[in-house]
Amino acid sequence: MLGPGTIARVIRVAFVGKGGAGKSTLAGTFARLLARTDEPVLALDSDPLPGLPYALGIPVDDEPIPEDVVVPGPEEGPRWVLAPALDADTVVSQYAVACPDGVRYLQFGNLWGHVATLQRAQHAWSQVVRELDPDAWHLVGDLPGGTRQAMFGWASYADIVCVVVEPTVKSLHSARRLMNLSSASWGPRAIVVIANKVTAAGEMPAIEDRLGYPVSVVVPAQPEIAASDRLAVAPLDASPHGALAAAMQELVDHVSGLYPLAEEVAT
Ligand SMILES: Nc1ncnc2c1ncn2[C@@H]1O[C@H](COP(=O)(O)OP(=O)(O)O)[C@@H](O)[C@H]1O
Ligand SMILES: [Mg+2]
Numbered sequence: 001m002l003g004p005g006t007i008a009r010v011i012r013v014a015f016v017g018k019g020g021a022g023k024s025t026l027a028g029t030f031a032r033l034l035a036r037t038d039e040p041v042l043a044l045d046s047d048p049l050p051g052l053p054y055a056l057g058i059p060v061d062d063e064p065i066p067e068d069v070v071v072p073g074p075e076e077g078p079r080w081v082l083a084p085a086l087d088a089d090t091v092v093s094q095y096a097v098a099c100p101d102g103v104r105y106l107q108f109g110n111l112w113g114h115v116a117t118l119q120r121a122q123h124a125w126s127q128v129v130r131e132l133d134p135d136a137w138h139l140v141g142d143l144p145g146g147t148r149q150a151m152f153g154w155a156s157y158a159d160i161v162c163v164v165v166e167p168t169v170k171s172l173h174s175a176r177r178l179m180n181l182s183s184a185s186w187g188p189r190a191i192v193v194i195a196n197k198v199t200a201a202g203e204m205p206a207i208e209d210r211l212g213y214p215v216s217v218v219v220p221a222q223p224e225i226a227a228s229d230r231l232a233v234a235p236l237d238a239s240p241h242g243a244l245a246a247a248m249q250e251l252v253d254h255v256s257g258l259y260p261l262a263e264e265v266a267t
Contacts, residue, residue: 009259012139014044014155014188016181017164018174019145022196025225026164028055029236029248031140032101037252042096042137045107046125046154047144048118053107057100057234065095065107070124080123088131091124100234104137122154129157147177156186159261162251163193165211167203172210179213189261194251197221216254219247 011034015027028043035041045052053059069091073081082091096104108125129139139157143149155161165175175193182191195207196219208215220243228238235244 010135010138011160011255011259012158013160013162013192013255014141014143014150014158015162015164016143016147016150016155016178017145018166018171021145021164021166021171021174022219023145023164024051024142025055025229025235025244026162026194026196026219026248026251027140027142028052028057028234029244030162030251031056031103032099032234032236033245033248033252034138034140035101035103038102040137041101041103042092042132042139043099043103043105044129044139044141044157045105046149047142049144050107050142052142053097053099053105054229054232055234055236056103056105057237058097058105059232065091065124069095070120073123078123078127080120082124082127088128089133089136091128092132092137100237103140125154146174150178150181151184153184153186155181155188158188160190160192160255160258161188162255163191164196165193165207165215166197167195167199167207172207175211179211190258192216192251192255192258194219194247217247217251219244 015023017023031041031043043052043056069083069086070080071083073079092106096106099105108121141155141158143155161181163175163178165171179191181188193211193213193215194217195215198218199221204215222243224239225235225244228235
């Protein structure tokens with residue numbers, strides 16, 4: 001198990017999957033356990049209906065950056081840009097919310113809560129992830145359900161995409177589509193499949209068979225995880241040594257062990 005200060009390089013992961021599969025629950029728990037290595041972790045939320053704050057252990061579900069942070073761009077340039085006085089690192093240091101274990105949380109999916117502002121949010125988002133000091137933060141992203149954002153590059157900061165799959169027909173169908181991400185233009189360099197809400201070990205061969213891909217981490221179905229959701233307590237706080245914490249620690253170790261990624265070795 002990784003202890004403080006033992007991660008050699010920056011980890012960039014994004015959690016994808018069908019709505020309700022458990023992306024936010026897993027991503028928030030993963031981010032906090034990663035932060036316990038004493039390294040800076042930035043949780044990036046692009047879901048317009050955010051579930052990540054609760055899993056991180058903060059009592060907010062809407063904490064958008066202020067509206068005047070994003071202004072119209074220059075005539076020949078992008079439609080929207082960060083205000084000239086700001087750069088990506090300043091946006092993070094000023095507006096990312098402090099969470100337990102030292103995680104910082106930046107929300108983009110719900111900027112000012114209106115669909116018309118989505119394009120603005122999208123420009124701000126891509127500028128921040130593009131211009132952020134690439135070595136300053138481990139990045140843990142939580143995407144909305146489905147394939148849309150993932151396929152359109154909202155997760156392009158990620159080296160590794162964690163596909164969260166429940167053992168249901170629809171969830172497996174979503175996951176199979178998301179596996180095609182490896183051929184997307186921005187192509188993640190590794191895909192890690194996590195089976196969530198598994199009720200019996202016997203389900204695993206069928207899941208792997210239907211995905212055509214091995215499952216790296218299994219999270220059992222646990223009524224107390226859903227119960228902590230209803231009580232608005234982060235599952236890691238409700239059950240610090242429970243099955244979810246153990247599985248996400250396993251994922252931290254697994255993901256850390258994937259670095260350096262193949263392409264980096266080659267360069
Ligand atoms: N392993 C699990 N066992 C039981 N309930 C779970 C598990 N993982 C997630 N849940 C519950 O499933 C629901 C959806 O999880 P959530 O993380 O919000 O999914 P997503 O972000 O993929 O939409 C929540 O009520 C959550 O508490
Ligand atoms: Mg969610």
